[in-house]
Amino acid sequence: MALLEVKGLQKDFGGATAVAGVDLALEAGEFVGLIGPNGSGKTTLFNLLSGVMKPTKGEIHFDGQRIDGWPPDRIFHAGLVRTFQVPRLFRNMTTLENMLLPPEGQLGESPWHALWPKRWRAQELQLAEKARAVLETFKLDHAALQGTTELSGGQMKLLEAARSLMGKAKLLLFDEPAAGVAPALARRVFDQLRRMQRETGMTLLVIEHRLDVLFEYVDYVIVMDRGRIIARGKPAEVARDPRVIEAYFGGTSVGEAG
Ligand SMILES: Nc1ncnc2c1ncn2[C@@H]1O[C@H](COP(=O)(O)OP(=O)(O)OP(=O)(O)O)[C@@H](O)[C@H]1O
Numbered sequence: 710m711a712l713l714e715v716k717g718l719q720k721d722f723g724g725a726t727a728v729a730g731v732d733l734a735l736e737a738g739e740f741v742g743l744i745g746p747n748g749s750g751k752t753t754l755f756n757l758l759s760g761v762m763k764p765t766k767g768e769i770h771f772d773g774q775r776i777d778g779w780p781p782d783r784i785f786h787a788g789l790v791r792t793f794q795v796p797r798l799f800r801n802m803t804t805l806e807n808m809l810l811p812p813e814g815q816l817g818e819s820p821w822h823a824l825w826p827k828r829w830r831a832q833e834l835q836l837a838e839k840a841r842a843v844l845e846t847f848k849l850d851h852a853a854l855q856g857t858t859e860l861s862g863g864q865m866k867l868l869e870a871a872r873s874l875m876g877k878a879k880l881l882l883f884d885e886p887a888a889g890v891a892p893a894l895a896r897r898v899f900d901q902l903r904r905m906q907r908e909t910g911m912t913l914l915v916i917e918h919r920l921d922v923l924f925e926y927v928d929y930v931i932v933m934d935r936g937r938i939i940a941r942g943k944p945a946e947v948a949r950d951p952r953v954i955e956a957y958f959g960g961t962s963v964g965e966a967g
Pocket residue numbers: 722726727745746747748749750751752753754794
C-alpha cells in the first residue's frame with residue numbers, strides 16, 4: 710500500500726470549493742512537486758493532510774491508518790510533518806530553541822522539557838547537536854542564539870525548513886521552501902532536502918512557485934488547478950502539457966513566462 714493515499718478529498722468554504730475531489734497516492738521515498746496557479750488549492754490540500762482543517766468529504770490514509778479527523782499533533786507524531794507558507798516561528802525564542810520544538814499547530818506536550826537545560830539528558834543533547842548541524846547546513850548557525858525577530862524573511866523560511874528536518878518524519882509537506890530565499894540559498898535548501906531524503910528514505914511533497922529550482926530536484930510533478938489535479942508527470946512533460954500551460958498562463962509556454 711502507498712505511504713499516503715487520498716480518495717475523493719474535498720474542502721468547501723461556504724459556497725466555494727477549494728479542493729474538489731482529489732485522488733492521490735505517494736509511495737515511500739518519492740520526491741514530488743506540487744504546483745499550480747495562485748488559489749488552486751495547494752495549501753488547502755496541505756491543511757487537510759496535516760489535520761489543520763477537516764475535509765468536507767473524502768478519506769486520507771497514511772502509513773496504514775485512516776487519519777482524516779485526527780488532530781494535528783497526532784498526525785505529526787504519526788510521521789506526517791508540514792511547514793507553513795508563512796513561517797510560524799516562536800517569536801520570543803531563539804533560533805536554536807525553535808529547532809527543538811515541533812511546528813506550531815502540530816505541537817504535542819512532550820518537547821517542552823527540552824527547553825529546560827537542567828533536565829537535558831543524552832537524548833536532548835543529541836537533538837541539540839543535530840539542531841546545530843542542520844543550522845550549519847542552512848547557514849543559520851551564527852544566529853542560533855539570536856531571537857527569531859532578528860532574522861530576515863529568507864532566514865525565517867530557512868529556519869522553518871531546517872526545523873522540519875528535526876523530527877522523524879516519514880512524509881514532509883513543504884509549502885514554498887524557497888519563497889523569498891536568494892537563488893543560491895534556495896538550491897542549498899533543496900540540496901539539503903534531497904540529502905536528508907536519501908539518508909532517511911522519507912517522502913517529500915513540495916509546493917514551490919520557483920519552477921526552475923523545483924524541476925531540478927523532483928521525481929515528478931503534480932499540477933493542481935481550481936481544486937483538482939489536472940496533470941502528473943516528469944517536469945519536462947508537465948512543462949509542455951497544454952492543460953498546464955493553459956492553467957498557468959492561458960497560452961504562453963511555462964519556460965517563457967517562468
Ligand atoms: N480559510 C479559508 N476560508 C475561505 N476560503 C479559503 C480559505 N483558505 C483558502 N481559501 C480559498 O481556497 C482557494 C484555494 O486557496 P489555497 O490557499 O489553497 O491556494 P494555493 O494553491 O495555496 O495558492 P498560492 O499559490 O497563492 O499559495 C482560494 O480561492 C482561497 O481563497
